[in-house]
Amino acid sequence: MIEDKNQTRTSISELGEFGLIEHLTEHFEINQKSTIKGIGDDAAVLEFKSKQIVVTTDLMVEHVHFDLSYMPLKHLGYKAIMVNLSDVYAMNANATQVTVSIAISNRFPLEALEKLYAGIETAAKAYDVDVIGGDTTSSTTGLIISITAIGEVNKNDVVYRSGAKPNDLLVVTGDLGGAYMGLQILEREKEVFKVNPNNQPDLDPYAYIVERQLKPEARKDIVKLLKDLKVKPTSMIDVSDGLSSEIIHLCKQSNVGAALYENKIPLDPQVISTCEEFNIDSTTIALNGGEDYELLMTISQDDFLKIKGNPNLTVIGYMTEKENGMHLITRGETLIPLIAKGWNPLKDQ
Numbered sequence: 001m002i003e004d005k006n007q008t009r010t011s012i013s014e015l016g017e018f019g020l021i022e023h024l025t026e027h028f029e030i031n032q033k034s035t036i037k038g039i040g041d042d043a044a045v046l047e048f049k050s051k052q053i054v055v056t057t058d059l060m061v062e063h064v065h066f067d068l069s070y071m072p073l074k075h076l077g078y079k080a081i082m083v084n085l086s087d088v089y090a091m092n093a094n095a096t097q098v099t100v101s102i103a104i105s106n107r108f109p110l111e112a113l114e115k116l117y118a119g120i121e122t123a124a125k126a127y128d129v130d131v132i133g134g135d136t137t138s139s140t141t142g143l144i145i146s147i148t149a150i151g152e153v154n155k156n157d158v159v160y161r162s163g164a165k166p167n168d169l170l171v172v173t174g175d176l177g178g179a180y181m182g183l184q185i186l187e188r189e190k191e192v193f194k195v196n197p198n199n200q201p202d203l204d205p206y207a208y209i210v211e212r213q214l215k216p217e218a219r220k221d222i223v224k225l226l227k228d229l230k231v232k233p234t235s236m237i238d239v240s241d242g243l244s245s246e247i248i249h250l251c252k253q254s255n256v257g258a259a260l261y262e263n264k265i266p267l268d269p270q271v272i273s274t275c276e277e278f279n280i281d282s283t284t285i286a287l288n289g290g291e292d293y294e295l296l297m298t299i300s301q302d303d304f305l306k307i308k309g310n311p312n313l314t315v316i317g318y319m320t321e322k323e324n325g326m327h328l329i330t331r332g333e334t335l336i337p338l339i340a341k342g343w344n345p346l347k348d349q
């Protein structure tokens with residue numbers, strides 16, 4: 001862990017579990033009307049009236065999902081919230097509450113947890129969600145964070161993975177591959193640092209992609225944009241594992257096929273130049289690199305004019321009959337079957 005030797009280290013045992021939770025959460029505000037009771041009782045109390053409720057959980061384990069040698073704890077707290085909100089937005093819902101559960105080893109002083117919670121607080125404020133509870137326990141090894149996010153959606157607005165129809169347009173937000181290439185840069189600098197600790201890395205040329213890895217933003221803005229444009233996607237999913245595996249999820253659950261155009265995949269110039277530097281193919285990275293937290297959706301062709309020219313939304317292909325399969329159409333107009341090589345921590349270990 002990158003640690004400042006002069007920093008104070010307050011042992012968690014000095015506070016005790018209750019003192020710790022109180023200390024970490026004392027600045028948290030309650031802003032959502034649906035939160036009746038937040039932290040402090042045996043359970044939180046929520047009231048949503050006529051909405052449908054979405055609930056999603058993610059578990060993040062040190063050394064599997066994050067590495068504290070280059071992931072500052074504040075960013076980790078922020079990212080842990082984003083990962084969950086992204087799933088809520090992928091249902092076309094509005095995120096309203098989160099719970100935060102942590103398992104910590106005695107390796108972590110209070111000051112480390114304060115940083116983690118500062119990131120959680122920043123994210124909760126920026127995305128207007130209430131932190132309404134969680135659980136705290138000890139771990140014999142690494143840090144474990146589990147977050148549950150809750151959201152609300154009008155019954156008629158909810159979007160599943162299963163509604164895509166042949167001829168629907170395949171649309172993605174933002175650009176892809178950045179988070180994965182940012183990770184490659186951070187891994188490389190970590191190795192350089194091991195050999196020569198005095199070497200200060202110059203990350204400036206990689207600022208965008210490193211930020212995509214360390215401080216991703218969930219696309220709350222897209223849920224609003226779609227509402228403003230009066231477009232309801234026929235299906236939607238967030239891009240956490242890579243474009244290829246997300247397209248396959250939409251196809252399988254919707255019983256359709258897909259054609260994806262290589263030359264339409266949105267890539268930031270920094271992703272392209274870093275791929276050249278590492279001598280890897282940028283399409284492969286967009287297809288299989290994970291953690292971009294963009295939204296992938298299908299929309300009816302009738303809605304094309306409503307999204308045409310919008311800088312947030314790129315049409316990258318279209319859905320087909322299931323029998324046509326799922327293909328990448330390359331720049332040379334060759335058809336390559338899509339396969340899910342998405343990031344899976346249970347593989348390759």
Ligand code: ADP
Nearest residue numbers: 021039040041042100101102132133134135136
């Ligand atoms: P219990 O014994 O019923 O599990 P706790 O003492 O664990 O209760 O929790 C007390 C309150 O603090 C509850 O409202 C709980 O949701 C909240 N809480 C516990 N741990 C955390 C945490 N890591 N982050 C936020 N809230 C927490």
Ligand code: MG
Nearest residue numbers: 134135136137
């Ligand atoms: Mg508890």
